Amino acid sequence: MAQMVINGGKRLSGSVTIGGAKNSTVAIIPAAILSDTPVVLDSVPQIKDVYNLMDMLADMNVRSSFHDHVLKIDPTDIKLVPLPHGKVTSLRASYYFMGSLLGRFGKAVVGFPGGDDIGPRPIDQHIKGFKALGAQVKEHDNSIVIEAPHGLHGNRVFLDMVSVGATINIILAAVRAQGTTIIENAAKEPEIIDLATFLNNMGAKIRGVGTQTIRIVGVPHLVSTNSHMIIPDRIEAGTYLSLAAAVGDGILVKNIIAEHLDAFLAKIQEMGVNLDVREDSIFVYPNSQLSGVKVKTSPYPGFATDLQQPLTPLMLLADSRSIIVDAIYPKRTRHIPELIKMGAAIKVLDGQIVVDPTKQLAGTEVTAEEIRGGASLLIAALMAQGTTVINQAENIMRGYDCIIDKLHALQADVSYSGKESF
Numbered sequence: 402m403a404q405m406v407i408n409g410g411k412r413l414s415g416s417v418t419i420g421g422a423k424n425s426t427v428a429i430i431p432a433a434i435l436s437d438t439p440v441v442l443d444s445v446p447q448i449k450d451v452y453n454l455m456d457m458l459a460d461m462n463v464r465s466s467f468h469d470h471v472l473k474i475d476p477t478d479i480k481l482v483p484l485p486h487g488k489v490t491s492l493r494a495s496y497y498f499m500g501s502l503l504g505r506f507g508k509a510v511v512g513f514p515g516g517d518d519i520g521p522r523p524i525d526q527h528i529k530g531f532k533a534l535g536a537q538v539k540e541h542d543n544s545i546v547i548e549a550p551h552g553l554h555g556n557r558v559f560l561d562m563v564s565v566g567a568t569i570n571i572i573l574a575a576v577r578a579q580g581t582t583i584i585e586n587a588a589k590e591p592e593i594i595d596l597a598t599f600l601n602n603m604g605a606k607i608r609g610v611g612t613q614t615i616r617i618v619g620v621p622h623l624v625s626t627n628s629h630m631i632i633p634d635r636i637e638a639g640t641y642l643s644l645a646a647a648v649g650d651g652i653l654v655k656n657i658i659a660e661h662l663d664a665f666l667a668k669i670q671e672m673g674v675n676l677d678v679r680e681d682s683i684f685v686y687p688n689s690q691l692s693g694v695k696v697k698t699s700p701y702p703g704f705a706t707d708l709q710q711p712l713t714p715l716m717l718l719a720d721s722r723s724i725i726v727d728a729i730y731p732k733r734t735r736h737i738p739e740l741i742k743m744g745a746a747i748k749v750l751d752g753q754i755v756v757d758p759t760k761q762l763a764g765t766e767v768t769a770e771e772i773r774g775g776a777s778l779l780i781a782a783l784m785a786q787g788t789t790v791i792n793q794a795e796n797i798m799r800g801y802d803c804i805i806d807k808l809h810a811l812q813a814d815v816s817y818s819g820k821e822s823f
C-alpha cells in the first residue's frame with residue numbers, strides 16, 4: 402500500500418503545468434489497436450492507468466514504449482487474446498478493449514472492468530450498442546464474450562442515459578463496421594472529441610462529436626501518419642485551481658482550455674474566488690472571503706462529477722453552507738468520513754453532501770478510496786495544521802500526472818512511498 406505524507410498549513414505559490422487528459426488517453430490507447438500502422442501519442446500523462454493499459458497491450462503482442470510523455474504503440478503484430486482478469490480490473494477504461502477488439506477482430510473477451518468504486522457502474526448501454534451493430538453478447542466466467550460472426554453493421558443506437566463510456570465504446574466498434582452508425586443522446590465530453598480527432602486523422606469518418614447525435618460511416622482501414630497530441634486534463638486543472646484557491650498565495654495553472662471548465666469556473670467565481678483567465682492559463686489570486694454555493698453534477702457541459710470531491714475542501718473555507726448533489730454518482734461520498742476525521746463540518750444528508758464552515762482542519766491518518774476522493778484529502782491535508790498520512794495513495798496515482806513533482810514546484814511539503822514513484 403502506498404502512502405502520501407503531507408505537512409500542511411503552509412501557503413503555496415508558483416506555477417503548475419497541466420498534463421494530457423486521463424480520460425482521453427485511456428480511450429485513445431485502446432483505439433490505437435484499430436490502426437494498421439504504428440501510432441504516436443504526445444502529451445500523455447504519466448499515470449498508473451497508462452502503465453496498466455500498456456501491460457494489457459503487451460498481452461496482445463502490441464509493443465509500446467513511453468518516454469517524456471510520448472507513447473509509441475505498434476499494433477501491427479496484434480494477436481486476439483482473451484483479457485479475462487489481471488490488469489482489466491485495475492481500471493475502468495479496460496472496457497474500451499471490448500469496442501476496439503470487436504472493431505478489429507469481430508470478437509472480444511474482456512473481464513468486468515475496475516476503476517473507481519463510486520457506486521454502481523453498469524455497462525448495459527455499451528452492450529445494447531454492440532448488439533445493435535449485430536454482435537452477440539454473453540457472460541462467461543466473469544467475462545463478457547462479444548462476437549459478431551456475420552460482421553458488424555451500422556445501425557441507430559439511442560442511449561437511455563448520457564454515457565461517456567458507452568458513447569466511446571460504440572464509436573470504437575462502429576468505426577470499421579460496414580455502413581453508418583448513428584448514436585443519439587450521445588455524451589459530449591471534450592475527451593470524446595479528442596478520440597474522434599485521433600480516429601478521423603487516421604481516416605475514420607466520425608461527424609457530430611460534441612453534439613447529441615454522432616454519425617459514423619465505417620471505413621475498412623485506419624492508417625496513422627501524424628502523432629496525436631492529447632488535450633489538457635480539465636479535471637486535473639480543476640483540482641489545482643481548487644487547491645490554489647484553498648492554500649495559494651498566487652498560483653498560475655498553465656496548459657488549460659478554459660472553455661472545458663466553464664461550469665467549474667462559474668461556480669468558483671460565484672464562491673468569490675478571484676481568477677485571471679488568460680489564453681491558455683489561469684492565475685488564482687489569494688482569497689480572503691468565500692461564500693457557500695450549491696453544486697449539482699451533470700453530464701458535460703454541466704458541472705463534472707469528477708470535480709465535486711476536489712472542490713469540497715474549498716467549500717469548508719466559505720462563510721456559509723454549501724450543498725453538493727451528485728446526480729451522476731449519488732454514492733460518491735467515500736471521502737466524507739475521512740474529511741470528518743480531519744475535523745471537517747460535513748455530512749451526507751438525504752443523498753446530499755452538506756458542507757459547513759470549518760475554522761481549522763487537523764492532520765491525521767486517512768484513506769484514499771479512489772482518485773478524486775484522494776485529491777480531496779490531499780487538498781484538505783495541505784489546508785490542515787500538522788501531518789496527514791493518506792493511505793492507499795496509489796489511487797491518486799491513477800489519475801494525476803507527476804503529482805509529487807508538481808506539488809514540490811508549488812513548495813508543498815509532500816512525500817510519497819509506493820511502487821509508482823512517478
Ligand SMILES: CC(=O)N[C@H]1[C@@H](OP(=O)(O)OP(=O)(O)OC[C@H]2O[C@@H](n3ccc(=O)[nH]c3=O)[C@H](O)[C@@H]2O)O[C@H](CO)[C@@H](O)[C@@H]1O
Nearest residue numbers: 424493494521522523524525526527563564565566567729
Ligand atoms: C474513463 C472515463 O472516462 N471515466 C469517466 C466516465 O466514466 P463512465 O464512462 O464509466 O461513466 P458514464 O458516463 O458511462 O456514466 C454516467 C452515468 O450513466 C450510468 N450508466 C452508464 C453506462 C451504462 O451502460 N449504464 C448506466 O447506467 C452510470 O452508472 C452513471 O450514473 O464518465 C464519468 C462521468 O462523467 C466520469 O466520472 C469518469 O471519470
Ligand SMILES: C=C(OP(=O)(O)O)C(=O)O
Nearest residue numbers: 493494516517707772773
Ligand atoms: C471516476 C474516474 O475514473 P474512472 O472512470 O477511470 O474510474 C475519475 O477519473 O474520476
